[in-house]
Amino acid sequence: MPVDRSSDHPDYEEQVLAVVALIPPGRVMSYGDVAEYLGSGGPRQVGRVMSRGGDVPWWRVIRADGRPPPGHEAECLAQLRAEATPLRPDGTRVDMRRARWDGS
């Protein structure tokens, strides 16, 4: 009989991590962007996977307002800066208009 996966997504973590790994240096995606790219779940689910951690450039996934996740601001900004990611003049947020990656 067909497997009921209507509420079963054990591979979701793999999907999210795969997309994050595809983000090129100097670019970023918001949690909502990753969710939309996958076409499943939502920003919170992506955030949940990211919080679990993974061998991916997690710093390239930030909030929609261009601000890094709480508790990782310094590390995230350090990495973004090292990769020449377009930052706001204040240096505390990312210039989403330029840094946002659409998957091209």
Place this chain on the structure above:
DNA sequence: TGCTTGACTTACG
């Protein structure tokens, strides 16, 4: 079974 929590987002004041 039901409420709380969380690396979210958008809108309003």
Place this chain on the structure above:
DNA sequence: CCGTAAGCCAAGC
């Protein structure tokens, strides 16, 4: 710029 409110989805207790 900051705080609050509502919407959102899955996991944990």
